[in-house]
Amino acid sequence: MKFISLAAVVLVYSFSNWQMSHYRQELRPKLLAKATDELSKAGYPVTVQAVDGMDAELTGAVPEPDDRLKAQAIVDRIEGLRALDKNNYLKVPGRVELKMEPGSGRLQFSGRLGNVETARELVTFLQDLGSVDAVMTDHLVFDAIVVDPAYLESAAFRQVAAAFFELPGNGTLLATESGMQLKGVATAKLEGDWKKAEGEIAKAVRPDVMAAARKMTGAVAGGEQFQVNAEVKLYPSELHVPMHRPEAPLTPERLSVLTEVLRGSEILFPAQSRELQPEQNGKLEQAARAMQAVGSRVRFVVGGFYVAGDGSASQETLARNRAEVVAGALAALGVAPEQMEVASFALPPGSGSPEAPSSQKVEIRVR
Numbered sequence: 001m002k003f004i005s006l007a008a009v010v011l012v013y014s015f016s017n018w019q020m021s022h023y024r025q026e027l028r029p030k031l032l033a034k035a036t037d038e039l040s041k042a043g044y045p046v047t048v049q050a051v052d053g054m055d056a057e058l059t060g061a062v063p064e065p066d067d068r069l070k071a072q073a074i075v076d077r078i079e080g081l082r083a084l085d086k087n088n089y090l091k092v093p094g095r096v097e098l099k100m101e102p103g104s105g106r107l108q109f110s111g112r113l114g115n116v117e118t119a120r121e122l123v124t125f126l127q128d129l130g131s132v133d134a135v136m137t138d139h140l141v142f143d144a145i146v147v148d149p150a151y152l153e154s155a156a157f158r159q160v161a162a163a164f165f166e167l168p169g170n171g172t173l174l175a176t177e178s179g180m181q182l183k184g185v186a187t188a189k190l191e192g193d194w195k196k197a198e199g200e201i202a203k204a205v206r207p208d209v210m211a212a213a214r215k216m217t218g219a220v221a222g223g224e225q226f227q228v229n230a231e232v233k234l235y236p237s238e239l240h241v242p243m244h245r246p247e248a249p250l251t252p253e254r255l256s257v258l259t260e261v262l263r264g265s266e267i268l269f270p271a272q273s274r275e276l277q278p279e280q281n282g283k284l285e286q287a288a289r290a291m292q293a294v295g296s297r298v299r300f301v302v303g304g305f306y307v308a309g310d311g312s313a314s315q316e317t318l319a320r321n322r323a324e325v326v327a328g329a330l331a332a333l334g335v336a337p338e339q340m341e342v343a344s345f346a347l348p349p350g351s352g353s354p355e356a357p358s359s360q361k362v363e364i365r366v367r
Helices: 002-041 065-076 116-127 155-165 188-202 207-217 252-263 278-293 313-332
Strands: 047-052 055-061 088-093 095-100 106-113 133-142 172-176 179-187 227-235 300-307 340-347 361-366
Touching (some): 002 047, 088 207, 106 116, 116 133, 116 155, 179 188, 179 207, 188 227, 300 313
Parallel strands (some): 179 227, 300 340
Antiparallel strands (some): 095 106, 172 179, 300 361
16 A cells, blocks of 8 residues: 555656656747747737746836836736746836926926936036036936936037037937937037937947837837937027027127128138139128227127038038138238137038038128
């Protein structure tokens, strides 16, 4: 009788081992594959791995916190697998939204981050610009499940953010793992800078988090590449932005008269030439008289125009050289050289031929 009982125990133990071995080697891989397929159909490119027995571990990234629970529930519904909270390592992409409050210079910081230090360092950087008052709002939340975009600490991102918010116009910047979205005003030079920044920032982007971030933001274009998308109106320079207010110590009336005179004193050049034409002398004399009349405390920017874009370096050099020629002529007519700054003004790519009159002129602006 004892022999029969012992044999039964051994048989049950052997069957149990066979059953567990069969589950691990045959059944569980199929269940894990099924779980991965179900998650993929639901839009979650999540990795599912076995931990112990029926327990499954979830790793990867999903768009929103609620999606973590939804993905976990999909796995848990599959008979033969069990998804527990402790094995849910799914992350959520961070997002930063910087929005300029109209007319106040107050930059509101909202979004979702995993590390409060990331936010503090970014606020400190923006405050150091001096032209904005950056503050964290109640709409900025922190959660350990969030993966912060690593590029927020990069020089490339901070240069773009600084140049964008130093412009005198309202704007919004949204930063996620999949890209940046800019809304407001910008200069053609800034557009070129952020195009260059794309490649540098892309080096810090994580593909799995990018996919979740694209779904989070509803992005439908751009493929697998990090992109800077902009809904902005481009201007040749900061001085051309409508909200720009000159620093000149003049009454509004005198400033208006001076601006009008200078607007009528654009100096035109022949295509590909930096030689002043005799017919421009009257405009130069008119501008010089107006500039001298307002006193030595007023500063001016003398800028030549060119069309920005690929291969425009030589045209930018020509534009600056023309501005130097005009500044020299104004100095010869009595305008103090220290009152003038030479610059180049970039027209947006595709705004016209490099030979067009709009890119053959030099303009004088009040700083």
